[in-house]
Amino acid sequence: MKWIKKDIDAGEVRSLAARYELDLLTASILVRRGIKDPEELKFFLEKDLRFLHNPFDFAEMEDLVERILMAAEEGEKVKIFGDRDTDGITSTVMMMEVLQDLGVEASWALPRGDEPYGLSINAVDDFAAEGGTLFITVDCGISNNQEIQHAASLGIDTLVIDHHNPPEELPAAYAIVNPKLEDSGYPFEGLAGCGVTAKVVWALRFSRTDFYNQSVILLNIIPAGDDSYIMEAVKLLNLVETDRLRETLVPGMVDLERTRLKDFLFGQILVYDAERQAGYLKKIFGPQTEVGLLDLMPEINRFFPALKGKSLLMLREKSRIARYRLDEMGELDLLISLFISYIFKREESLSESYKKLLDLVALGTLADLMPLRDENRILIKQGMQILNRSERPALNELCNRQGLTGKTLSTTDVGWQITPVINATGRMGVPEKAAELLLSRVPEEMRRLADEVVELNRERKKLGDKAWDRILPKARTSFKELEEKLILVADKELQRGITGIISARLVKFFGVPSIALSVLEDKAVGSMRSFKGFNAKDFLGQFSDLFMDYGGHDFAAGFSLELECLEEFKTRLKTRARALTAQEIPEESVTIDAELKGKHLSPELIDVVEKFEPYGEGHPPLVFLGREMIIGEAQVVGKNEIQHLKLRLDSEKNKWPAVFWGAADRLSRDFSLGDRVDVVFRLGRNYFQNRENLQLTVMDLKKCED
16 A cells, blocks of 8 residues: 655644644644635534535525415415435425425325436326426426426426436426536535535525525725725625625715615614714714614624723624635625624524524435535535434434434534445335434334334345345356446345445445446346445446436446346446556555644644544545554454454553454564554544543554565
């Protein structure tokens, strides 16, 4: 394994640490990971919902909200249609809950068995027969052109809430909210389907406040120091800036009626310290000037008592938002920030109550391998807090059955212990079981459904184990046929719901990108898994002319093709395998975040690890290089074909329990008990028999040269 540690500038580290009040180790890791831009840093260092993007940045969000409000007012029949995976299930649950809160007569559906992804003509026809008038697709719909057109012909509007890549021709939906649309208006493309749905939920909640669709003007005047004044104003609609002006005015030189301000001042005009601002207006335009001003100061002081008696200039020096600007934050921008903070504080449904649905956003975002950058970080930070506060009884039932009760959950726990159980329902063809569990409020029903969901996961694992025994010989043959560079296994008995699990297991066993294909009656459905440096989706793109559809992420992708194309796919794959170079399938490597030795290898290191949570796609767990540790104990564990090492690694006063997966064959060959070694590891918490200990997960180690 190749060890990579990027060189960084010490001065840059010290500068970052000073500006953001960070310790040097944290600052060095940020610099080494290239996280230096203030806008990006904001999402690593903050967790307040105020730092999230405004849902009304979506160009069609207002249209979508208005259509749902109309459905509520008119008593229309609405149907939510989601996807069968964790992202689709959590999206469906969130949308159902908010529609119930609005009093909408709503139902929901997820694709069962071998039903296709997204809307179907049959689903549209069935809904039309029920007298339905509004479809809402979540985590799907962007590619359902034909189905949405058919719905429209039957008098059914469709709202598409999705995050998948759009086709060249968009469906004729009433409104589409998708961050990947070229003209979406939204500043971040990486939301999961549940993230986009959560944005819709927030917008619907905002629609029930006094400020929805009301133009608000924020005004601020400051003396310029030369007998002139700078007047600034901004218009907000649904908290989104729509217009702004800035003028320098000299008293007695201009009439209010002849300034741009005259046409600007319609609606509610909010200022901070109305008495002072009115005085400035009279000085500029004459004592007879009367402009209706609403004073924010009393409300700000009421909700934020610590700010009482402070001017905007004083508040700017303490503003956390100002820290992340490259330019100096003006008083008007600070006033905007104060006003939005006031709205969040006043409207509990937009803040504290809203946080309670973010556990579902965390589940769906992590399960769908969305990038852990930008606002996804805040959404998941808040969602993990809700998970750890056990606020959703249905998830508590799952955690109980997975042995997670009492444990502080990490994103790794979610990815290994919770989302696979929810995903299993879709893989087994009954995703509605997980949705029913998450929607249930009846304790007895929750317990029953949790048992069923966990049992489905057990069945899925049994299918996987049985399939593995059958497929392994085929995989060995394919490994040789494909130049030991790729693996392809196709099997008629392989259930399509476990192809991803099998391909991932093949990657781990053989160390090469792998494809598992389920051969059905009319088509083959496959999953590909890879590793760092080999983009699975891009690789499959070379065969897109053979596929009915394909898509995915860097390390996980899927596709389907007609059976008549299967042999050609195999042939072309062999040709491509022969042409693959070492550069295309790189040597396995590990990137090191920090190098530590001696006293710096202390238990306090876990604080740094947890400071960088949440981990996930695009932001893997921290990796450390521990120098000159001693192998104090070594024990071989495991009964399967791959055995592991349980170690104790010593560094000065600290003795670290450690595991080294799949490395039993290296003991006594590459290193021995008592050796002094350099160790590349991750640090986490291990729970055993209700006791918590810190534990190293060794990724590689090398014997130190004497």
